[in-house]
Amino acid sequence: xxxxxxxxxxxxxxxxxxxxxxxxxxxxxxxxxxxxxxxxxxxxxxxxxxxxxxxxxxxxxxxxxxxxxxxxxxxxxxxxxxxxxxxxxxxxxxxxxxxxxxxxxxxxxxxxxxxxxxxxxxxxxxxxxxxxxxxxx
Amino acid sequence: xxxxxxxxxxxxxxxxxxxxxxxxxxxxxxxxxxxxxxxxxxxxxxxxxxxxxxxxxxxxxxxxxxxxxxxxxxxxxxxxxxxxxxxxxxxxxxxxxxxxxxxxxxxxxxxxxxxxxxxxxxxxxxxxxxxxxxxxx
DNA sequence: CTTGACTCCGTACCTAAGTACGTAGTTTAT
DNA sequence: ATAAACTACGTACTTAGGTACGGAGTCAAG
Numbered sequence: 615x616x617x618x619x620x621x622x623x624x625x626x627x628x629x630x631x632x633x634x635x636x637x638x639x640x641x642x643x644x645x646x647x648x649x650x651x652x653x654x655x656x657x658x659x660x661x662x663x664x665x666x667x668x669x670x671x672x673x674x675x676x677x678x679x680x681x682x683x684x685x686x687x688x689x690x691x692x693x694x695x696x697x698x699x700x701x702x703x704x705x706x707x708x709x710x711x712x713x714x715x716x717x718x719x720x721x722x723x724x725x726x727x728x729x730x731x732x733x734x735x736x737x738x739x740x741x742x743x744x745x746x747x748x749x750x751x
Numbered sequence: 752x753x754x755x756x757x758x759x760x761x762x763x764x765x766x767x768x769x770x771x772x773x774x775x776x777x778x779x780x781x782x783x784x785x786x787x788x789x790x791x792x793x794x795x796x797x798x799x800x801x802x803x804x805x806x807x808x809x810x811x812x813x814x815x816x817x818x819x820x821x822x823x824x825x826x827x828x829x830x831x832x833x834x835x836x837x838x839x840x841x842x843x844x845x846x847x848x849x850x851x852x853x854x855x856x857x858x859x860x861x862x863x864x865x866x867x868x869x870x871x872x873x874x875x876x877x878x879x880x881x882x883x884x885x886x887x888x
Numbered sequence: 889c890t891t892g893a894c895t896c897c898g899t900a901c902c903t904a905a906g907t908a909c910g911t912a913g914t915t916t917a918t
Numbered sequence: 919a920t921a922a923a924c925t926a927c928g929t930a931c932t933t934a935g936g937t938a939c940g941g942a943g944t945c946a947a948g
Binding site for chain 1: 849
């Protein structure tokens with residue numbers, strides 16, 4: 615209570631993990647692979663994490679849920695190195711990749727949708743059009 | 752040449768792998784995890800694979816590319832057990848999941864797009880709006 | 889009838905993305 | 919001032935989805 619009367623938004627790894635909604639070990643793992651930087655260890659005591667790291671971790675998690683690997687997340691996060699032109703180029707590449715992902719998913723969605731509609735006819739039927747056509751998707 | 756003058760569409764594991772475009776080991780792996788059934792081994796000789804298995808493997812690969820895990824692929828493939836109603840229900844759940852994925856990706860795409868547009872102003876600038884806002888995606 | 893290619897099978901190994909564990913140090917609450 | 923809780927660190931283990939390897943059997947051609 616004496617020291618650090620809320621000078622800056624600093625957290626221990628446990629607090630960070632809790633507020634970011636991940637495991638402590640996950641943070642340590644991200645540090646190991648260089649995805650987030652490990653704050654220097656003070657001569658005495660625990661490492662302090664800046665509260666910005668919360669957003670960073672949440673970003674990682676969101677990107678992951680969208681199908682990006684940690685490698686790709688690292689690329690997304692490193693867009694800041696190389697000047698505005700380079701950054702824009704890389705962002706455009708990412709956008710194209712996302713576009714392809716969306717198109718693939720939409721195609722699958724459409725296929726699935728058609729199957730569901732053909733199936734509407736007789737719910738208790740033993741014969742099922744979905745099953746029949748699934749192997750030919 | 753004498754035997755099996757193209758009686759049925761039967762293949763060795765190597766032929767199957769080649770035509771399906773996967774590694775022999777991959778097929779053996781799918782068998783290990785129960786994703787495709789291993790044909791019985793004849794008393795003498797090699798196992799025969801029905802050519803339908805080609806389509807099955809291709810289906811697995813396509814589904815995987817769309818972000819389904821092998822676990823989910825197994826679910827998709829087992830949709831045939833339980834009657835048409837159950838099948839449709841499960842297909843609808845899949846569709847909802849895909850819808851959410853598409854929406855998330857579209858949101859990310861839009862964010863990225865806005866960043867790219869703000870960045871158009873001065874390509875050689877040191878200050879880069881993308882970098883500034885990336886942490887808040 | 890032997891050689892080369894292929895199959896069978898088990899086990900080991902690989903990467904990605906963590907999770908768990910043991911020991912030692914630190915902090916905090918009582 | 920001592921126990922409970924937390925951090926630090928290294929190492930090991932886990933799951934998914936394969937890939938590789940080694941030895942033994944089998945098949946087809948020359």
